[in-house]
Amino acid sequence: MSSIRQVCLYLTRHCNLKCRYCQIVDNNKFDEIGTSATLEALRIIKKKIDPEFLILFGGEPFLRPDLQMIIDYTNKLDFNYTVITNGTIDRDIQNIKGITCSVDWIDPPIEKALADDVKKSIAGLETLFAFKKQGVPDVTGNMIIHKENYTRVETVVTTLSKFGIWTVLGVVHSGKGFTFRSDCEDLRLSRKEAKAVQSVLLKMCSDKKYLLHNVDAYLANIAVWGHYLDWRCWKQMSESEYLIIDSDGSLLACNDRFGRYTPQMSIFDFDELQYQENWLNDVQGCSGCFYNHIWQLLGSHKGEGLVHP
Numbered sequence: 001m002s003s004i005r006q007v008c009l010y011l012t013r014h015c016n017l018k019c020r021y022c023q024i025v026d027n028n029k030f031d032e033i034g035t036s037a038t039l040e041a042l043r044i045i046k047k048k049i050d051p052e053f054l055i056l057f058g059g060e061p062f063l064r065p066d067l068q069m070i071i072d073y074t075n076k077l078d079f080n081y082t083v084i085t086n087g088t089i090d091r092d093i094q095n096i097k098g099i100t101c102s103v104d105w106i107d108p109p110i111e112k113a114l115a116d117d118v119k120k121s122i123a124g125l126e127t128l129f130a131f132k133k134q135g136v137p138d139v140t141g142n143m144i145i146h147k148e149n150y151t152r153v154e155t156v157v158t159t160l161s162k163f164g165i166w167t168v169l170g171v172v173h174s175g176k177g178f179t180f181r182s183d184c185e186d187l188r189l190s191r192k193e194a195k196a197v198q199s200v201l202l203k204m205c206s207d208k209k210y211l212l213h214n215v216d217a218y219l220a221n222i223a224v225w226g227h228y229l230d231w232r233c234w235k236q237m238s239e240s241e242y243l244i245i246d247s248d249g250s251l252l253a254c255n256d257r258f259g260r261y262t263p264q265m266s267i268f269d270f271d272e273l274q275y276q277e278n279w280l281n282d283v284q285g286c287s288g289c290f291y292n293h294i295w296q297l298l299g300s301h302k303g304e305g306l307v308h309p
């Protein structure tokens with residue numbers, strides 16, 4: 001049996017937007033496996049790992065012309081999954097079982113209206129409502145909390161909850177030399193701001209009317225790790241419960257670093273023992289982050305809080 005509980009598959013690193021805090025996208029640099037290789041990757045994930053949760057990630061997954069085929073095959077393999085999208089691409093994709101859209105704002109300040117991360121929040125909200133109306137079982141808003149929107153956390157969660165939409169909260173990650181976070185120090189929460197967020201979150205997590213996917217441990221520790229970004233996965237776990245597959249099929253040590261050894265293997269020659277050894281070699285020494293998905297998507301989609309910081 002595999003120790004990996006959650007798999008994240010980058011369907012692409014291309015994107016139609018450029019959010020201020022995101023460095024994933026590079027419009028030409030990254031190879032992308034085609035349709036049959038993507039379906040084969042899904043088959044291998046099911047056969048060798050069979051994770052509790054699968055994230056179809058990007059870049060922007062709705063840019064993939066074969067997204068409908070990917071969704072159909074994901075359904076056929078009976079994954080518990082979500083597709084994370086910026087909600088700006090108007091396409092008729094049927095039979096999605098889980099959708100997550102970025103919603104950093106419900107009421108953005110007018111002077112920020114042209115920023116891509118603000119634009120995608122408006123589109124994301126509309127997309128979530130549309131999928132909810134269609135009866136998609138798992139509809140979630142992903143709010144990235146930062147200096148400009150931290151006072152809006154309760155408004156976002158309350159509004160989404162009212163419509164039966166769940167929220168996943170995460171903090172903005174900033175820093176130089178990473179593959180995920182970009183150099184956006186001006187958006188990073190101060191300790192005081194992170195503390196203010198924490199007190200709101202502690203109130204909300206004990207009240208069932210707020211549909212929050214985060215496990216309580218994440219919310220309770222935002223004041224510390226949300227500011228310092230120095231939580232270290234490798235100090236908590238001797239092996240990874242999370243596998244990330246890049247758009248070319250190679251493995252990543254984590255969203256923030258390719259790693260030296262991990263990318264030498266791909267999903268097509270996946271061997272879990274070797275992956276775990278590579279992962280541990282690559283992540284030791286990392287200065288940390290406060291990454292959300294490992295606690296959030298797994299944690300409450302299954303009703304369990306698992307890895308506590």
Ligand SMILES: C[S@@+](CC[C@H](N)C(=O)[O-])C[C@H]1O[C@@H](n2cnc3c(N)ncnc32)[C@H](O)[C@@H]1O
Nearest residue numbers: 021022058059060084085086102142172173181
């Ligand atoms: C990389 S995007 C991919 C899916 C889609 N393009 C979107 O924006 O929702 C997945 C999530 O990562 C978040 N994200 C991007 N850069 C981030 C950063 N530096 N810190 C924290 N979250 C970030 C996005 O806001 C989004 O909610």
Ligand code: SF4
Nearest residue numbers: 015018019022059086
């Ligand atoms: S956060 Fe999503 S929408 Fe924004 S640039 Fe990154 S991949 Fe594109």
